[in-house]
Amino acid sequence: MKKYLLSSLKAFYKANLHCHSTFSDGNLTPEQLKQAYKEKGYNILAITDHEGLFDHSYLNDKEFLTLPGYEREIDSPEKKGQGCNCVIVCHMCFYPKSLENMAQTCFDPEFTHPKFRWMHTPELRDKIKFVGQPYKPEYSVESINYIIEQANKNDFLVTLNHIQWSQEKYEQFSGYKGLFAMEVYNTSCERMGINEYNSMAYDMMLRKGYKMRCVAADDNHNFTPLESPYSDSFGGFVMINADSLSHKAVISALEKGEFYSSTGPVIEELYVEDERVYIKCSPVKKIRLITGNRYSKVILEEGNVLTHASFHIGGVEGYYRIEITDEFGEKAYTNAYFE
Numbered sequence: 001m002k003k004y005l006l007s008s009l010k011a012f013y014k015a016n017l018h019c020h021s022t023f024s025d026g027n028l029t030p031e032q033l034k035q036a037y038k039e040k041g042y043n044i045l046a047i048t049d050h051e052g053l054f055d056h057s058y059l060n061d062k063e064f065l066t067l068p069g070y071e072r073e074i075d076s077p078e079k080k081g082q083g084c085n086c087v088i089v090c091h092m093c094f095y096p097k098s099l100e101n102m103a104q105t106c107f108d109p110e111f112t113h114p115k116f117r118w119m120h121t122p123e124l125r126d127k128i129k130f131v132g133q134p135y136k137p138e139y140s141v142e143s144i145n146y147i148i149e150q151a152n153k154n155d156f157l158v159t160l161n162h163i164q165w166s167q168e169k170y171e172q173f174s175g176y177k178g179l180f181a182m183e184v185y186n187t188s189c190e191r192m193g194i195n196e197y198n199s200m201a202y203d204m205m206l207r208k209g210y211k212m213r214c215v216a217a218d219d220n221h222n223f224t225p226l227e228s229p230y231s232d233s234f235g236g237f238v239m240i241n242a243d244s245l246s247h248k249a250v251i252s253a254l255e256k257g258e259f260y261s262s263t264g265p266v267i268e269e270l271y272v273e274d275e276r277v278y279i280k281c282s283p284v285k286k287i288r289l290i291t292g293n294r295y296s297k298v299i300l301e302e303g304n305v306l307t308h309a310s311f312h313i314g315g316v317e318g319y320y321r322i323e324i325t326d327e328f329g330e331k332a333y334t335n336a337y338f339e
Helices: 030-039 141-153 187-191 199-207 247-256
Strands: 003-006 011-016 044-047 065-068 070-075 089-096 156-160 181-186 213-217 237-242 259-262 267-273 276-284 286-291 297-300 306-312 320-325 331-334
Touching: 030 044, 065 089, 065 247, 070 141, 089 141, 141 156, 156 247, 181 187, 181 199, 181 331, 213 237, 213 259, 237 247, 259 267, 267 331, 276 286, 276 320, 286 306, 297 306, 306 320
Parallel strands: 011 044, 044 065, 156 181, 181 213
Antiparallel strands: 003 267, 011 237, 070 089, 089 156, 237 259, 259 331, 267 276, 276 306, 286 297, 286 320, 320 331
């Protein structure tokens, strides 16, 4: 019996789940961001300004949806004589599952940052809502896990961001619990020169027993023009396989893992039948099966392109996922599947 993991019978909606506007330290207004991303064929944009959760539903139309969210940062103490580039940090994005749940948890009202404009703009600061007691975090596994736990209890999805830029060590981030996903690619970091391709770290988390998803995102601040090769927009995206373009349907698809991530190639269909996983995709040069043990396979096509493949799965892999690579080296990543 055929079981669809990604179905061509439902629509795919193109999304950027990590984005900054003039509300914090971005260079484009929410309205400008919508125009830019909609012109590039995106259907969904999560405007995740630093430390502040804002409702941008006024931008929604029948072809475009904004998801509320925000990015939280927890910094380690800066050592004397070292600059900010040496500070180890944890950044996470938080997405409310319900539009009626627009109150932040573990909010630190004493935290300020000169670049985060909403903190210095009374009409924006007045929009901030939070629940529970104020909380001043510290850079430790225990403190970060408390923040994630409280967010989960209040129905937020939590994503771990750009671990290379953050300079986080495996023994630190592998201790985080309750994450919905981690960034497997981050455009902004990659365009500034950091190797923010994190599929190996994703596998390390999976092999530790962490059943989590992976996302590719821009984290765009738009300090360079959109047409510049250094632009941090339109690089990493998520294709969400949802029943409709609504907040409820999109969040449901994210929770179920009904999406894939990409920097270019397109996955058209993914399904399991008779102990084989089948993939259909745009033309690529390489299709790779990755599992939780040494059983892995790669299909290459010299001088030609691949548009489909299948792999045997016997139920002893721990998990499996697929990566595809096109002629330009751009990749698409499925989530890990554990059945």
